[in-house]
Amino acid sequence: MPLDQSLRDRLIEIVGAAACISDESAMAPYLHEERGLYRGKAALVVRPGTTAELAQVVATCAAAKVAIVPQGGNTGLCGGAVADENEIIVSLGRMNKVRAIDPMNFTITVEAGCILADVQRAASEQNCLFPLSLGAEGSCQIGGNLATNAGGINVLRYGNARDLVLGLEVVLPDGRIWNGLRSLGKDNTGYALRQLYVGAEGTFGIITAAVLKLFPRPTETATAMCAVATLENATTLLNRARALSGDAVTTFELIPRIGLEMCMRHIAGVTDPFQAPHPWYVLIEFSTSRPDASVRLSFETLLETAFGEEIITDAVIAESLEQRNNLWRIRESMPEAQKHEGGSIKHDVAVPVSLVPQFITQGMQAIAKHFPGARPVPFGHLGDGNIHFNISQPPGADKAAYLSQWADMNRLVHDLVMSMNGSISAEHGIGLLKVDEMKHYKDPVELDLMRRLKRALDPENLMNPGKVVD
């Protein structure tokens, strides 16, 4: 339903005029979409300051049958926070308090609008670690991280957002507040409702606060970039590293030669860490909080053994924080570097770790055959089997013409992923971008269960309609 003046007045009454944005230029940041794939619109942006205010906003909109799009830091990569002209955006940015931190219980209770980096900092100040970490951590919010079940660079060791949440507070589509802010390691009292809201991308309700797990803060970290001749060697290295370190591997990220070259071309200060070129690189990090563990020693043992067995062909160990940052900059600059190479067709996919070499090899062969000249740049979280199989346009090609092949290329890559029992969305979610793709591949029974859940929890279809399931 369109938004009438009396509804606008009521929303202003609830949150205050300064927290209701309708001016076009002030609205622009909320309508921006990270990948430029969608043009957002909205009837209004509402920025409540408390859960009680937010609950009143939702109840008011529910009574008027106005749909709501929850928005966190707006860094999502699937168009999940994009609204249309009849919908209101509820932005969580003002709800950004750390409500409690309990280092003895290794938990922190935060409001949904807390920026991820601020949660990490608050944990660190208590000598704890909140391990969720991703490129957008300076602007994404914990509510958005939970709503998308974000992954990032530490999943191998600590799990994804789903594994890091003990309790939630949620405003339901009718405006009621569910207070599930329990900080228990064990709680088998019926269904784990919090897990319904994690990864639901705001389609069941709005997360307003969460109890998150903390961990001891690592006191020792060792970082290296290893050069490997084959992808099989990369997965063998991962296997050895996990066994030899007592599972202290925090990060295991894949970088292809073409990706390093793109970074060297476009990102200031990036140079080749090696004397000679190699086809593949792995950024590997061990960390521990054990004072006597000597991570560095087990790291060196791993690299020596791997050299001896010809699993790696070269390695650079970071000897300082600056060197560590330089190695990380290569990994973190990959998406930015790719932007400078023109259009890129993206696939955020997962297959079992043991099948990653086969997936990348077959995927690259298929692209070469069906899209001659297109340049695969497969990189990312090899430790989780999550590869960003992004394909840059042929040099000098017309960008729009190249991007018009998005759906065809997706089909080719996703068919291969599904033949390996993989996932067409490993960590970014479904949003608007992959609704049809998920419909195409999901088991009908699974899809039916998802739709039943949606109907049960949001019968009027007012929470982020059109996202995830249609």
Ligand SMILES: Cc1cc2nc3c(=O)[nH]c(=O)nc-3n(C[C@H](O)[C@H](O)[C@H](O)COP(=O)(O)OP(=O)(O)OC[C@H]3O[C@@H](n4cnc5c(N)ncnc54)[C@H](O)[C@@H]3O)c2cc1C
């Ligand atoms: C440079 C860069 C690097 C990235 N790296 C990674 C990565 O390594 N791993 C990864 O997983 N993702 C990554 N992302 C994607 C993105 O940062 C994550 O999806 C992040 O979790 C989104 O958080 P957000 O606060 O920006 O959410 P938004 O973009 O605002 O919203 C995302 C979805 O969550 C819903 N939502 C937001 N807040 C709430 C709430 N409080 N309650 C209910 N629903 C809500 C929205 O409606 C939308 O559907 C990256 C993005 C960028 C730009």
